[in-house]
Amino acid sequence: MNRLFSFFQDRHAGLGSILLLAIVLMVVMPLVFDIYRLNLAGRYLTYAFVALGLVLCWGYGGILSLGQGIFFGIGGYAMAMFLKIEASDPESTSIQTTPGIPDFMDWNRITELPWFWVPFNSLTFTIIAVLVLPAAFAFLIGFAMFKRRVSGVYFAIITQALAVVLTILIIGQQGYTGGINGITDLRTLMGWDIRDDSARYLLYYLNAVLLIGCLLIGRWVLNCKYGRILTALRDKEERVRFSGYDVANFKVFIFCLAAFISGIGGAMFTLQVGFMSPSFIGIVPSIEFVIFAAVGGRLSLVGGVYGALLVSFAKTMFAEAYPQLWQFLIGAVFILVVLVLPYGLASIYGRFGHRMRTPFERWLGDRKARSSASSGGFQEPLQEKRP
Amino acid sequence: MSSNTNFLLSIENLTVSFDGFKAIEGLNLYMDESELRVIIGPNGAGKTTLLDMICGKTRASEGSIKFRGKELTRMREHRIVWEGVGRKFQTPSIYEELSVFDNLEASYPRGRSVFGALAFKRDEEVLLRINEVAKEIQLETRLDESAGLLSHGQKQWLEIGMLLIQDPELLMLDEPVAGMSVSEREETAHLLRKIAKGRSVIVIEHDMEFVASLGGKVTVLHQGKILAEGDMQTLKQDQRVIDVYLGH
Amino acid sequence: MSGFSTQELLAIFAMQGFAGVSFFSVLLLMALGLAIIYGQMRVINMAHGEFMVIGAYATYLCSITLGALPGMTDYYLFFAIPIAFGSAFLVGYVVEIALIRHLYHRPLDTLLATWGLALIMQQGFRSAFGAREVSVLVPDWLRGSYRPTMMIDIPLNGIAILVLTLLVTLGVWWFLYRSRWGLRVRCTTANRDMSGAVGINTKRVDRVTFALGCGIAGIAGAAFTTISSTGPTSGSLYIVDTFLVVVFGGAGSLVGTIASAFSIAQAQSLMEFFLGSSMAKVLTLLTVIGILLLRPEGLVASKVRR
Numbered sequence: 001m002n003r004l005f006s007f008f009q010d011r012h013a014g015l016g017s018i019l020l021l022a023i024v025l026m027v028v029m030p031l032v033f034d035i036y037r038l039n040l041a042g043r044y045l046t047y048a049f050v051a052l053g054l055v056l057c058w059g060y061g062g063i064l065s066l067g068q069g070i071f072f073g074i075g076g077y078a079m080a081m082f083l084k085i086e087a088s089d090p091e092s093t094s095i096q097t098t099p100g101i102p103d104f105m106d107w108n109r110i111t112e113l114p115w116f117w118v119p120f121n122s123l124t125f126t127i128i129a130v131l132v133l134p135a136a137f138a139f140l141i142g143f144a145m146f147k148r149r150v151s152g153v154y155f156a157i158i159t160q161a162l163a164v165v166l167t168i169l170i171i172g173q174q175g176y177t178g179g180i181n182g183i184t185d186l187r188t189l190m191g192w193d194i195r196d197d198s199a200r201y202l203l204y205y206l207n208a209v210l211l212i213g214c215l216l217i218g219r220w221v222l223n224c225k226y227g228r229i230l231t232a233l234r235d236k237e238e239r240v241r242f243s244g245y246d247v248a249n250f251k252v253f254i255f256c257l258a259a260f261i262s263g264i265g266g267a268m269f270t271l272q273v274g275f276m277s278p279s280f281i282g283i284v285p286s287i288e289f290v291i292f293a294a295v296g297g298r299l300s301l302v303g304g305v306y307g308a309l310l311v312s313f314a315k316t317m318f319a320e321a322y323p324q325l326w327q328f329l330i331g332a333v334f335i336l337v338v339l340v341l342p343y344g345l346a347s348i349y350g351r352f353g354h355r356m357r358t359p360f361e362r363w364l365g366d367r368k369a370r371s372s373a374s375s376g377g378f379q380e381p382l383q384e385k386r387p
Numbered sequence: 388m389s390s391n392t393n394f395l396l397s398i399e400n401l402t403v404s405f406d407g408f409k410a411i412e413g414l415n416l417y418m419d420e421s422e423l424r425v426i427i428g429p430n431g432a433g434k435t436t437l438l439d440m441i442c443g444k445t446r447a448s449e450g451s452i453k454f455r456g457k458e459l460t461r462m463r464e465h466r467i468v469w470e471g472v473g474r475k476f477q478t479p480s481i482y483e484e485l486s487v488f489d490n491l492e493a494s495y496p497r498g499r500s501v502f503g504a505l506a507f508k509r510d511e512e513v514l515l516r517i518n519e520v521a522k523e524i525q526l527e528t529r530l531d532e533s534a535g536l537l538s539h540g541q542k543q544w545l546e547i548g549m550l551l552i553q554d555p556e557l558l559m560l561d562e563p564v565a566g567m568s569v570s571e572r573e574e575t576a577h578l579l580r581k582i583a584k585g586r587s588v589i590v591i592e593h594d595m596e597f598v599a600s601l602g603g604k605v606t607v608l609h610q611g612k613i614l615a616e617g618d619m620q621t622l623k624q625d626q627r628v629i630d631v632y633l634g635h
Numbered sequence: 636m637s638g639f640s641t642q643e644l645l646a647i648f649a650m651q652g653f654a655g656v657s658f659f660s661v662l663l664l665m666a667l668g669l670a671i672i673y674g675q676m677r678v679i680n681m682a683h684g685e686f687m688v689i690g691a692y693a694t695y696l697c698s699i700t701l702g703a704l705p706g707m708t709d710y711y712l713f714f715a716i717p718i719a720f721g722s723a724f725l726v727g728y729v730v731e732i733a734l735i736r737h738l739y740h741r742p743l744d745t746l747l748a749t750w751g752l753a754l755i756m757q758q759g760f761r762s763a764f765g766a767r768e769v770s771v772l773v774p775d776w777l778r779g780s781y782r783p784t785m786m787i788d789i790p791l792n793g794i795a796i797l798v799l800t801l802l803v804t805l806g807v808w809w810f811l812y813r814s815r816w817g818l819r820v821r822c823t824t825a826n827r828d829m830s831g832a833v834g835i836n837t838k839r840v841d842r843v844t845f846a847l848g849c850g851i852a853g854i855a856g857a858a859f860t861t862i863s864s865t866g867p868t869s870g871s872l873y874i875v876d877t878f879l880v881v882v883f884g885g886a887g888s889l890v891g892t893i894a895s896a897f898s899i900a901q902a903q904s905l906m907e908f909f910l911g912s913s914m915a916k917v918l919t920l921l922t923v924i925g926i927l928l929l930r931p932e933g934l935v936a937s938k939v940r941r
Contacts, residue, residue, distance in 0.1 A: 064743045064746070066746075144928050145928065148928050148929075148931050149931060150927070150928065150931050152742060152743065153677075153679055153742045153743065153746065154882055154927070154931065156679075156743065156746060157679075157875075157878045157879065157882055158882075158924055158927065160875060160878075161875050161878075161879055161920050161923075161924060162920075162924070164875050164920065165916075165917050165920050165921060168913045168916055168917050169913075169917055171913065172911075172913035172914060172917070221505065224504065224505055224506075224507060225492065225493070225498050225504045225505075225507035225509075226498075226501065226504035226505045226507075228485060228489050228492065228493050229493055229504055231482065231484055231485060232482040232485060232490075232493050235482045235483060235484055235485075236480050236481070236482055238444075238476070238480065239476070239480040239481070239482070239546075239549075240493075241464050241465060242442055242444070242464060242465075242468060242473075242474050242476075243468065243493070243494045243549065243553070244465045244468035244469055244496065244499050244553065245465055245499055246463070246465045246499075246500070247465075249500070249501050250501055250504075252501075253501045283871075283875070287747075287750055290747065291747070294747060324758060324761070324762060327754050327755070327757065327758035327761075328754075328755055328758050330751070330754060331751040331752065331753070331754035331755035331758070332751065332755065333751065334747055334748060334750055334751020334752075334754065335734065335748045335751040335752060335755075337747075338738065338744045338747050338748040338751070339734070339737055339738070339748065342744065
């Protein structure tokens with residue numbers, strides 16, 4: 001048992017902790033939950049993509065984005081547009097003034113599919129859009145900001161403002177976007193009913209596999225030299241710059257990677273929940289994603305996943321029973337995590353796990369660490385940085 | 388213009404102003420290859436600003452800085468590093484959360500682009516070089532320790548090591564012995580003399596004993612201008628230098 | 636704009652300009668507090684909007700108690716404003732002691748913690764005053780409007796808020812640049828360690844500065860009640876704009892904050908007439924972000940030698 005612990009808790013995300021997560025997601029949860037709860041868990045796991053992205057760019061890169069909902073939304077809307085076009089075939093929309101276009105367009109007296117909707121007739125295009133658009137958008141934002149050395153608080157505020165802009169645009173342009181209700185009534189994917197139980201199981205597993213895949217990508221990125229430069233960057237940006245690195249490029253990359261991962265989450269959300277709306281883009285959801293990462297542990301890749309699951313399930317349970325209490329509770333969680341547990345639940349687990357190891361294993365672990373010359377090892381920062 | 392090509396570094400008519408205040412004004416400075424140059428001067432003389440301008444942290448309002456004939460004033464910071472200019476900051480600037488080994492590896496001059504850093508492999512060559520530098524800065528036994536646990540003097544050495552691993556042609560050190568003990572100072576002086584072989588070094592320093600122990604040409608800066616230049620012995624006799632700096 | 640004659644356009648500009656004045660006033664009052672707090676201790680107060688709401692609810696309470704007394708309807712605002720200031724100041728003072736002082740120099744963390752505080756405060760308002768928006772009795776003398784020409788119609792409450800804002804701004808300027816306290820605040824901003832060394836109680840300065848910033852937000856709340864009704868989440872609607880005002884103006888610059896509040900409010904108000912409010916907002920925000928990218932230090936910033 002002790003051996004297991006040391007296997008699971010080494011570094012930011014040992015393969016062990018990812019394996020454990022995979023078992024929880026793919027074996028334990030499907031066994032324990034009925035399909036309704038599993039679908040709910042699947043929905044929360046799509047938030048975990050965003051939280052994972054935030055662990056990478058905020059926890060390791062020091063770049064706090066309060067606009068991650070943008071990328072979740074882009075991925076989600078891209079998928080929703082495809083599904084909506086499929087749901088709006090001329091037969092099922094025959095009662096509309098213009099059959100064959102999405103219902104909300106018809107309500108807004110639009111008579112033709114807008115040009116930017118047309119490519120979403122193709123599933124291939126849609127998948128490419130889900131994978132490319134969020135990262136491309138992040139590249140534009142990141143490139144403009146990081147080259148101008150906008151960082152820290154300014155970056156957080158500007159990304160938040162951008163999330164507001166996107167929300168207002170979507171709500172304002174009702175005819176093209178479905179407005180505040182979003183894009184709803186999504187039923188089939190290439191004729192396959194995504195709402196029946198077998199489809200839900202399949203989508204849940206697809207979601208879990210993709211999430212594990214993203215975790216592995218994140219782990220790989222952190223474990224190579226890039227990851228160390230990223231940590232260095234958060235600590236002493238000037239030193240990195242004057243060691244010959246184009247700091248802006250390093251930031252742009254991790255921001256794009258986070259957006260890429262978030263976009264996949266958004267698309268999986270649409271598939272599993274059957275709609276997408278601006279309420280997953282704006283200030284509130286964007287900051288909720290941050291709290292998932294903070295609760296789980298901003299320096300733990302798997303922490304973000306557990307954080308998303310825990311907080312979301314807690315929200316569902318509490319908000320149903322005591323809606324008033326929930327707001328107080330989540331507010332208190334924000335404050336407590338920042339004040340008492342800045343490295344989240346993962347830091348408790350780390351300390352706990354460490355105590356569980358026998359002296360022999362500690363010695364073994366230390367020796368192993370020494371021989372591998374501490375490849376990307378990460379400890380909690382020794383002290384709070386005070387400039 | 389012809390004179391530029393003979394020097395490693397030639398600074399001409401360099402001026403920078405902050406809201407009208409000229410921190411450096413019409414400064415000319417030339418350095419040969421393999422030269423050790425010490426810059427002294429009272430607080431606010433513009434010493435650190437001068438280093439900032441050479442490495443691109445502060446941009447010149449006027450004038451030029453040529454390194455091996457290449458203009459640095461408009462070059463981006465990391466490119467200046469690629470040209471072979473290394474700069475140590477005044478307070479030890481190391482990555483406290485990484486190990487000593489990682490600190491050195493993070494400065495290793497391969498894998499400097501994003502994708503280069505992703506594809507970077509820790510091969511034999513890298514390990515050898517890191518061990519070699521670690522020996523030079525006397526940290527070879529502490530490679531696995533977190534850099535934040537080093538003593539102040541060791542942090543300064545580590546930062547010097549992080550520059551050495553890039554093998555720069557011009558190394559700029561801003562008060563490398565500030566806050567060091569006497570024995571650490573001696574060792575640092577020894578280290579600096581050693582690394583000055585085969586490369587040019589600029590050192591900013593306040594400690595006169597340390598300056599004398601380094602040898603080399605000394606430039607006295609005062610109010611953004613060069614007051615005097617020469618070896619330490621001559622400068623000690625110079626009345627202007629005594630008035631503004633050595634006197635008190 | 637082809638459908639309008641020159642005269643009409645001028646009238647539209649004048650009226651929208653004055654409509655923007657109320658928005659400008661609230662924005663400036665909010666931004667002043669935020670700028671002081673951020674400039675002084677690098678704390679990002681996401682709950683700033685909620686402090687405004689405290690002021691607004693305080694004004695509301697005054698209006699239904701004091702304002703209900705015979706003959707007081709016209710004058711209760713004069714009591715409400717100091718009460719709004721005082722209540723927000725007090726809550727701010729307590730929050731500083733309980734929360735903020737543990738987070739100095741961790742700006743991104745203050746952002747998250749104060750967001751949590753904002754959630755708690757919003758729920759607190761909801762529990763205390765209900766989810767429905769409440770509005771105050773606007774005194775008769777604020778209801779009319781001033782009509783210099785046939786086409787231009789300027790509401791009096793806008794003028795009153797503007798006067799109040801100018802007074803508060805003047806007060807802040809006097810406090811920061813002419814008073815003993817302000818000197819201490821500016822010292823602490825410039826060099827915290829040194830200020831401590833020369834005998835300034837920097838912790839006390841922080842506490843008062845934070846509370847003062849919150850208090851000004853409370854005044855903004857009092858002003859807010861005369862142009863709109865108050866709900867538990869009214870404050871959160873202003874927070875993004877206020878942050879942009881502070882950042883756009885160049886944090887720590889009084890003139891910059893005023894200029895940026897004015898330009899943002901006016902741009903939005905003018906565009907609103909032609910494009911509708913949502914597109915006006917989008918364009919304003921994007922323009923501000925665009926300018927910020929070109930000038931990350933904001934409108935007014937001094938080059939500091941580091």
